[in-house]
Amino acid sequence: xxxxxxxxxxxVEPMSDAAWSRVERGVWSELDASATARPPARPxxxxxxxxxxxxxxxxxxxxxxxxxxxAPVVAIDEPSRVVSGSxxxxxxxxxxxxxxxxxxALVVSHDAVRPTVLLEHGAAWFTIAPRGSRPPFVVxxxxxxxxxxxxxxxxxxxDERITVEVDHxxxxxxxxxxxARIAARQRWSSESPAQTESTTTTASLPAPAxxxxxxxxxxxxxxxxxxxxxVAxxVAxxHRPAPAHAATPRVPAAAPTTRxxxxxxxDANATAGSDARTAGTPGARRDGDRAEYDRLAALEARQPDxxxxxxxxxxxxxxxxxxxxxxxxxxxxxxxxxxxAVTLLGIYLQRFPAGANATDAKHxxxxxxxxxx
Amino acid sequence: MSVGREHDVxxxxxxxxxxxxxxxxxxxxxxxxxxxxxxxxxGSNRELEDLLQDAFIEIFRALxxxxxxxxxxxxxxxxxxxxxxxxxxxxxxxAVDLALVDDGLASDVDVRRIVQMREAVRRLYxxxxxIDAKQRIAFALAVIDGKSLAEVAELTASSVFAIKTRVxxxxxxxxxxxxxxxxxxxxxxxxxxxxx
Numbered sequence: 144x145x146x147x148x149x150x151x152x153x154x155v156e157p158m159s160d161a162a163w164s165r166v167e168r169g170v171w172s173e174l175d176a177s178a179t180a181r182p183p184a185r186p187x188x189x190x191x192x193x194x195x196x197x198x199x200x201x202x203x204x205x206x207x208x209x210x211x212x213x214a215p216v217v218a219i220d221e222p223s224r225v226v227s228g229s230x231x232x233x234x235x236x237x238x239x240x241x242x243x244x245x246x247x248a249l250v251v252s253h254d255a256v257r258p259t260v261l262l263e264h265g266a267a268w269f270t271i272a273p274r275g276s277r278p279p280f281v282v283x284x285x286x287x288x289x290x291x292x293x294x295x296x297x298x299x300x301x302d303e304r305i306t307v308e309v310d311h312x313x314x315x316x317x318x319x320x321x322x323a324r325i326a327a328r329q330r331w332s333s334e335s336p337a338q339t340e341s342t343t344t345t346a347s348l349p350a351p352a353x354x355x356x357x358x359x360x361x362x363x364x365x366x367x368x369x370x371x372x373x374v375a376x377x378v379a380x381x382h383r384p385a386p387a388h389a390a391t392p393r394v395p396a397a398a399p400t401t402r403x404x405x406x407x408x409x410d411a412n413a414t415a416g417s418d419a420r421t422a423g424t425p426g427a428r429r430d431g432d433r434a435e436y437d438r439l440a441a442l443e444a445r446q447p448d449x450x451x452x453x454x455x456x457x458x459x460x461x462x463x464x465x466x467x468x469x470x471x472x473x474x475x476x477x478x479x480x481x482x483x484a485v486t487l488l489g490i491y492l493q494r495f496p497a498g499a500n501a502t503d504a505k506h507x508x509x510x511x512x513x514x515x516x
Numbered sequence: 517m518s519v520g521r522e523h524d525v526x527x528x529x530x531x532x533x534x535x536x537x538x539x540x541x542x543x544x545x546x547x548x549x550x551x552x553x554x555x556x557x558x559g560s561n562r563e564l565e566d567l568l569q570d571a572f573i574e575i576f577r578a579l580x581x582x583x584x585x586x587x588x589x590x591x592x593x594x595x596x597x598x599x600x601x602x603x604x605x606x607x608x609x610x611a612v613d614l615a616l617v618d619d620g621l622a623s624d625v626d627v628r629r630i631v632q633m634r635e636a637v638r639r640l641y642x643x644x645x646x647i648d649a650k651q652r653i654a655f656a657l658a659v660i661d662g663k664s665l666a667e668v669a670e671l672t673a674s675s676v677f678a679i680k681t682r683v684x685x686x687x688x689x690x691x692x693x694x695x696x697x698x699x700x701x702x703x704x705x706x707x708x709x710x711x712x
Contacts, residue, residue: 152660152707153637155555162565167543169569171536174576178534248566263566287585482631 165285165303169263172283176252176259224250227265238272239280244299257281266299268310279315285335288317296325301461302447305333432457432464439468443475451475470500477507485511524588528683532579540581543572544553553671557653557660558603559641571599590670597653597671604649636703638692643700647659647686654679655686659707 158166225234227243234241236251239258243249247265252258260269262284269290271280279290284298287305294312298305307316308330316323318336325331329339439453454472458465469491477484488508495501526547530538550571554564561567582591626637640660644652650672657668658679665683669676687708694701 151633152662153559153633153640155552156560158564163547166547166565166572167540169565169574170543171539173573174539177577268675323646393582452616482635486635 172261173250175307176250176261207251224248240270242268242270261306262298263303264300266297266306268297270295271312283391285333286319290315290317303333307331324421360510411469432460432462435469436464437466440471445477451479451481466495466498466500469494470504471499473504474507477511521584521587525582525584528579528582528584528588531576532582539576541563542575542588546575546589547572547595550596551591551594552661553657554600557600557656558596559637559644563603567599567603570603571596574599586670594671594673597601597657601649601653604652632699636699639697640703640707644686646693647689648682649688650674651682654682655690658683659687663672711712 187208198495199215200267225241226248227242227245229245231245232243232252234243235256239431241249241251241260244266247267249265250261250263252261257278259281259282262282269280269282269291271294274291282289282298284300284305285303287298287307289296289298289307289336291312291314294314295310296312296314297308297310299308302379305318307314307325308328309325312328313327314325316325316336318333321336322333323336323339325339328341330341331339372379403420435453437456439450439457442450442453451472452474458472460468469487473484473487473491475481476487485508488504488511491498491504492501492508498504527538527542527705531542547568551564551568554567554571555561558564558567560568572634575592578595582588586594644656647655653672654668657663657671658665663671665676665679668674669679672679674682687704690704694704
């Protein structure tokens with residue numbers, strides 16, 4: 144690296160106004176929630192007199208729910224931020240139970256009068272006991288506010304895109320001034336807030352801690368044989384289109400069109416990892432993604448740059464086609480001697496460590512890194 | 517007390533009482549400071565928005581304790597550093613954000629430099645992900661951001677000697693990891709002010 148080629152310290156990439164607005168909204172929302180949840184001043188209590196029974200009750204609750212759900216359960220009784228890692232998790236407080244998908248974060252403000260959950264990102268199933276005359280249980284996700292009086296429902300959030308699906312009961316979703324009422328077996332999305340969609344015609348969303356149902360597996364078996372993708376030499380000639388049969392990423396099977404809506408027949412462990420990617424994706428969107436993927440595959444030979452850009456755009460989405468699209472982008476980049484191939488493969492393996500193309504991605508990455516100086 | 521410091525104390529006092537316009541002024545005045553501190557320590561990160569939110573919530577909750585001993589900007593950065601430290605301490609290595617991968621192909625010198633820079637930065641932060649959190653913060657603030665050891669010591673509530681040691685250890689660990697990575701090695705050398 145010569146002086147002319149010095150890169151300098153990494154620039155601080157500015158955030159968009161939209162991103163700052165999201166941060167600011169989140170801050171005010173949290174501060175407002177804290178102010179609401181703050182209990183009035185009380186005389187000091189002899190906490191040790193009540194600590195014993197409370198701890199014992201909490202321990203019993205944890206054991207009981209833990210035995211029932213078969214998943215790690217944490218009992219909480221004060222505002223907390225709950226984050227699940229690479230595996231699903233669950234929390235319960237009061238008469239509410241929340242089953243978090245992997246990679247989900249939420250803040251629970253346990254207010255005896257008005258319990259509130261702020262879904263920061265990811266997805267979770269909420270099981271709320273009937274509230275009776277008590278105020279509704281509230282879940283906030285972005286600009287959407289879900290109010291419920293007793294039901295089982297799911298909220299998923301990916302950036303500003305929110306989906307709500309109701310298993311049973313009835314919820315109100317308040318979104319940017321409008322209110323939508325979502326009934327059992329219906330799904331709502333912030334992308335088309337004026338419409339609700341029946342969940343019985345699309346792949347239903349999974350419930351936590353239940354027996355496996357192969358039909359519901361979010362990553363269906365591949366429908367096309369896989370041939371290890373060809374790797375161009377480090378100094379590649381201009382694009383060399385791969386044979387049609389070569390380097391075909393494993394693609395998802397067509398989305399199931401009918402399925403028992405009973406979510407108790409779904410294995411959370413088997414599906415939760417990919418569920419966040421498919422949660423709330425309307426069937427039409429999935430069909431569109433599939434058509435887009437096919438179009439890009441056909442475009443590769445004629446306009447590889449456009450195909451690569453298209454694959455990347457598709458990979459940024461959350462549908463099941465993000466997996467094959469990302470691998471296709473990496474494979475195409477590798478095929479063309481584009482140095483981004485290694486980065487893309489790394490991203491693929493981080494994002495889809497058990498994806499349908501993970502093995503091929505590892506092989507291709509190893510070969511590329513072996514070629515690297 | 518300087519005029520600027522008086523302004524900080526008065527603004528903090530009003531914001532601490534829940535005055536939303538004052539809180540918003542604090543947010544707007546300090547967001548670049550806080551963002552820069554988090555970005556330098558963590559690099560481009562898909563959780564940055566969440567962390568900014570966490571940092572500002574911590575800032576507003578702590579505002580009643582601001583006495584003007586340092587500038588409001590420095591005080592906010594101290595909290596941002598603490599939020600970053602907590603995040604590093606409890607997370608696994610983050611995924612690289614797909615948004616970092618540009619759509620266009622490297623076709624001219626400028627674009628190639630951008631791609632080189634991104635790759636070098638990506639490798640640098642991937643290596644930083646694997647070293648001790650305190651060492652990482654010291655290195656990021658002192659070497660990447662160019663702050664003096666005294667400033668870093670103030671931001672992290674540590675002694676200058678401790679910071680110097682952490683930077684030295686971080687550098688040693690990074691160079692060890694860069695032994696088989698020419699891109700990272702060259703970039704580290706450049707950041708340290710050396711000639712390649």
